[in-house]
Amino acid sequence: MMMLTLYWAFFQVGLFAFGGGLAALPLIREQVVVIHPWLDMAAFTDLVTIAEMTPGPIALNAATFVGNRVGGVAGAVVATLGCITPSLIIVLILARLYSVWRDKAAFAGVLSGLRPAAVALIASAGMSIAILALFGEAGAISLQAMDLVSLMCFGAALFLLRKFKTSPILIIFGAGIAGAAIKLAFNIP
Amino acid sequence: MTAKPLRLSTLFLSVLKISAFTFGGGYVIVPLMRKRFSEDLQWVKEEEMLDMIAIAQSAPGPIAVNTSIILGYRLLGIKGALASVLGTAIPPLLVLTLISMFYEAFRANRWIAALLGAMRAGVAAVIVDVVWTMAANITKKRKATPIILMIAAFIAVFIFKVNIILVLLFCGFLGFLDAMRSSLKEAKP
Structure with a gap:
């Protein structure tokens, strides 16, 4: 039950x-x-x-x-x-x-409207995650709150993805390990 | 590059692997799936992948689950859908069962907290990369309607926090009207 x-x-x-x-x-x-x-x-x-x-x-x-x-x-x-x-x-x-x-004109029309919306939704979720990653939980967007280690990891990850099409899983773990190592080595909160 | 042979085991293992690494919620699975199934295996076209994401969005339930069901069904029918949804559900089942056993120790560990924090930067980079590619695919067709829809949908969702279902319904309806208008034009002598 x-x-x-x-x-x-x-x-x-x-x-x-x-x-x-x-x-x-x-x-x-x-x-x-x-x-x-x-x-x-x-x-x-x-x-x-x-x-x-x-x-x-x-x-x-x-x-x-x-x-x-x-x-x-x-x-x-x-x-x-x-x-x-x-x-x-x-x-x-x-x-x-x-x-x-799929091949009917009306349905294809609906899909052609949904495709750009899908990209927009992913972009919006990406923005929220980026803000969380770079500015922390408090959500205050300012230069003081900026997490420089995360910003470096983000920049390096994006460069590797665009330039070399590196595997996303490798990128996520690479960023995690590099960021954690830098923070703990230099005792950054 | 040619498409890899379509196998149930490959589908199951790919989805299992992707699900095991989708930190940060449903949207992260989208770039990983696109990379695996459109780029590496070449089982679905980029455009079809976007259609599937839009459909997964319009149904209730976790995006990752919905996307894997529709992808599995499209590739190998009902058995594909079942294999794919199992692959998605198994990793969280295992990981969360383990964590709920060692919950206190997991939460207090400084290394784990630093690692997870820095991994978010990697996740953000992966999403920015995929949005970049997808948005470029839409803008390079040089049609005004999809580009305006994409920007308007982003502003509506990210800034004005409009309900996602409303945005999808509206965009789908506009796409439908657009298709009807062009078929009417063709019908006139």
Whole structure:
């Protein structure tokens, strides 16, 4: 019964979280703090921190974390499945429509409007991450708040990507290791 | 360069690897997927990749999950979609299960905090690089409508925080009107 409740709670998170990423957070909070007594607010805040600094979508990270607390490893699997079921159903329907209608003029028109929007959305998310990386959590954009080590890592990473098409995974880890080594070696906060 | 043979195992392992390194939320998966599936394997065209991202955006649920479902379905049907969504879900499941066990130690470690902070700079560079390439693909066609849409959508989302679904609906509708207008022009003698 517990497993069913867990599945249904994360099914709703998957079903109503439009826009991805942080958009899922209020829904997760509603399910795991307000409706069900699975986490208190402090544990929820920790969950967000962990979800942000580990790989994978935030909703799946949250599902695993909460599932583990409620029902061990089986709970983690059940919550994850609940979270991906709505996507599986809805996206497969859309994918089917796409492969049937792609060449119809009206549908092609809709797609030609969506393509620039997709680029804009990625750019907007990129800006938010860049601001976080270069100016820190406080979000104050000023020269004093600028993290020079991160700026150097960012510049070097962008240069390598544009000039040599270096693998993104190598770039992310390279930037992490180089930045952390510089900061700890010179004791920069 | 020729396209690599289409295999279920290659799809699964590629998605698994990408999911294991998508720090910083759903948008980071987009550049990694584009690089792997359009550039390295050449299984999908750049333009199709953008269509899939737009469709993944318009459905609820994590972007990374949605993109991997639609990509898997487009390449190898239902079994492709299932392999691809499993590949996406497994890494967060493993990582978060481990972390929820060693949560306190993980949070307090200074090295890990510095590493994760500096990795964000790398993530930001990866996104800037991919936006640069995608925006160049749109501007080089020298059509006014997509370029205006791209800039307007960015301003709406990043500065005015307009709901993403509204932006996508609006852009899709404008693209539809544009297509109808040009087909009407052709129909007239």
